Amino acid sequence: MADPLDVLKKKREQSLKGGGDSRIEAQHARGQLTARERIAILLDEGSFQELGSLATHQITDFGMGDKLFPGDGVVTGFGKVNGRRVAVYAHDFTVLGGSFSEVQSHKVSRLLDLAVASGIPAIGLNDSGGARVQEGVRSLQAYGDVFYRNVKASGVVPQISVIMGPCAGGAVYSPALTDFVIMVTGTSNMFLTGPEIIKQVTGEEVSAEELGGAWVHNARSGCAHFEVARDADAMALVKLLLGYLPQNNSQDPPQLTPYDDPARADEALNSIVPDDDNVAYDMLEVLNAVFDTDSVLQVSEQYAPHAITAFARLDGYSVGVVANQPSVLSGVLDIDSSDKIARFVRLCDAYNVPVVTFVDCPGYLPGVQQEYGGVIRHGAKIIYAYCQATVPKLCVVTRKAMGGSYVALSSKQMGNDIAFAWPSAQIAVMGAEGAAKLLNRKAMKEAADPAKAQADFIAEYKERFFNPYRAADLGQIDEVIEPKETRTRLIRAFEVLRTKVETSVPKKHGLFPV
Ligand code: HXC
Numbered sequence: 001m002a003d004p005l006d007v008l009k010k011k012r013e014q015s016l017k018g019g020g021d022s023r024i025e026a027q028h029a030r031g032q033l034t035a036r037e038r039i040a041i042l043l044d045e046g047s048f049q050e051l052g053s054l055a056t057h058q059i060t061d062f063g064m065g066d067k068l069f070p071g072d073g074v075v076t077g078f079g080k081v082n083g084r085r086v087a088v089y090a091h092d093f094t095v096l097g098g099s100f101s102e103v104q105s106h107k108v109s110r111l112l113d114l115a116v117a118s119g120i121p122a123i124g125l126n127d128s129g130g131a132r133v134q135e136g137v138r139s140l141q142a143y144g145d146v147f148y149r150n151v152k153a154s155g156v157v158p159q160i161s162v163i164m165g166p167c168a169g170g171a172v173y174s175p176a177l178t179d180f181v182i183m184v185t186g187t188s189n190m191f192l193t194g195p196e197i198i199k200q201v202t203g204e205e206v207s208a209e210e211l212g213g214a215w216v217h218n219a220r221s222g223c224a225h226f227e228v229a230r231d232a233d234a235m236a237l238v239k240l241l242l243g244y245l246p247q248n249n250s251q252d253p254p255q256l257t258p259y260d261d262p263a264r265a266d267e268a269l270n271s272i273v274p275d276d277d278n279v280a281y282d283m284l285e286v287l288n289a290v291f292d293t294d295s296v297l298q299v300s301e302q303y304a305p306h307a308i309t310a311f312a313r314l315d316g317y318s319v320g321v322v323a324n325q326p327s328v329l330s331g332v333l334d335i336d337s338s339d340k341i342a343r344f345v346r347l348c349d350a351y352n353v354p355v356v357t358f359v360d361c362p363g364y365l366p367g368v369q370q371e372y373g374g375v376i377r378h379g380a381k382i383i384y385a386y387c388q389a390t391v392p393k394l395c396v397v398t399r400k401a402m403g404g405s406y407v408a409l410s411s412k413q414m415g416n417d418i419a420f421a422w423p424s425a426q427i428a429v430m431g432a433e434g435a436a437k438l439l440n441r442k443a444m445k446e447a448a449d450p451a452k453a454q455a456d457f458i459a460e461y462k463e464r465f466f467n468p469y470r471a472a473d474l475g476q477i478d479e480v481i482e483p484k485e486t487r488t489r490l491i492r493a494f495e496v497l498r499t500k501v502e503t504s505v506p507k508k509h510g511l512f513p514v
Helices: 005-019 021-029 034-040 103-118 137-153 170-176 195-203 208-211 216-220 233-244 266-273 283-290 335-350 368-372 374-386 403-410 432-439 442-448 451-465 469-474 483-497
Strands: 050-051 072-081 084-093 122-126 161-162 164-166 180-184 189-191 226-228 295-301 309-314 316-324 355-361 393-402 419-420 426-428
Touching: 021 164, 021 316, 034 084, 034 170, 034 216, 034 233, 050 103, 050 170, 050 309, 072 103, 072 170, 103 122, 103 226, 122 170, 122 483, 161 170, 161 233, 164 170, 170 189, 180 216, 180 233, 189 208, 189 266, 195 208, 195 295, 195 309, 195 393, 208 216, 266 283, 283 309, 283 355, 283 483, 309 483, 316 335, 335 355, 355 451, 368 374, 368 451, 374 403, 393 483, 403 426, 426 451, 426 483, 432 442, 432 469, 442 451
Parallel strands: 084 122, 122 161, 161 180, 164 189, 180 226, 316 355, 355 393, 393 419, 393 426
Antiparallel strands: 050 072, 072 084, 295 309, 309 316
16 A cells, blocks of 8 residues: 555645646746746745645546546635735646636635635636536536625625636636736736637637737726736736735725825925816826825726726825826716726725725716716716715815716715815816806897807806815815825825714615616
């Protein structure tokens, strides 16, 4: 009889090799790391505790009886990232293309159950051809079990998905149910049905990259939230991202030792808003000046760039930032930016990250396509998300806060706790030209000099409404501040609100306008 320890060693060695040397070489030749290499980069050295490394499938048909790989194509376990505990799974593409099996599902489901029970984030490194075809309905059930757990874990523990290879079918639905999706340029794809099936069904010819590459999902579909150049960059981003998040929804995000002067006042902010309403400026410059140095991390940077959603730090504390970007489409709200903002506000609220909103927005984008596309429903998501969020909420109106954008993004009626405005703020129902067209028609017709009548109306309208003082008189703006004071004011406001408690009437759930 063989020495039991030798048997264990042999099995472990086999498990460590995944699909074997040639498959590992092929993975490296594509510029990709193996599942174990990815985990090793992600986790603190020596912290990985693997579970299920010897599990294998029980399938014998389709030649599967010979294809037994200890671990069955997914590496699962627990470890630490910067000293904080995480659960992690990584598909091993060298084993049957990382295809998802019954055994994989048992391993991942167990990991998610333990992650929720222990209140620790779950990270999935996805590199899988989807449901293992040879397992038939077993692999469908396998996915169903994981989706169920992804949903149950949603809003309880942060879930981060990294797409690190060609992911198809069920391998993209599970990430879609998680909080963040990170894709690697050039080597990762996501699609429900691949190019070949699309060609068969619709006749369309498209490459995998054009169909579901990192750019497509970051910039067009919005299904991914970050794009990185290499596998190792993805691991670095996961570590960074975790730093802004709590371990679970009953905790607050960790505070870094403050490294930036809370009283820092950037003089340049006082002149950043151009005198001419129609001239843009870069809201990112504002954010970088206000928040702790180098702390702004954009989420969904490429999608709907007329809105900015980002994590940042104030005096070392994690905050969520929503801002209009006046330098892209004047910072208008539309279907895509509404989705982007609403999702981010809900995410912050779920994980106890306070939200600060910087407003410079001419309103919702007018247009037939927007109306047909359901801008009413999508726009309503912003309102719903802000009203529902119980985390501390602050806003700063830097310039335009017109009509719906004022109400939806910044108003106290949405539950904003403290509202600041810069002296350049313009808080009105609509722009001056639109108001003139609506209200000044009769006067224009009767005027000896219609152009002058129009100009006079616009001048008076701007004088009345294009300032923050009317809103401040009504208590809608708490304080008009010098732009350079913004950092200090926000830090002080959050200091007060850190112990905020808000209760709501118990209900099963509301109907978010999806
Ligand atoms: C079983 C699979 C597999 C799968 C890949 N392999 N996908 N085995 N089930 N789903 C195997 C291949 O047979 C091959 O084995 C090895 O993995 C590597 O795959 P290649 O095709 O050689 O690699 P590559 O050229 O890089 O292409 C990768 C790929 C492609 C784009 C992922 O393999 C592919 O299109 N796979 C099928 C994708 C798919 O349609 N999945 C089913 C989705 S349906 P050998 O031994 O030959 O090297 C689904 C339903 C769930 O997921 C629905 C839930 C809602």
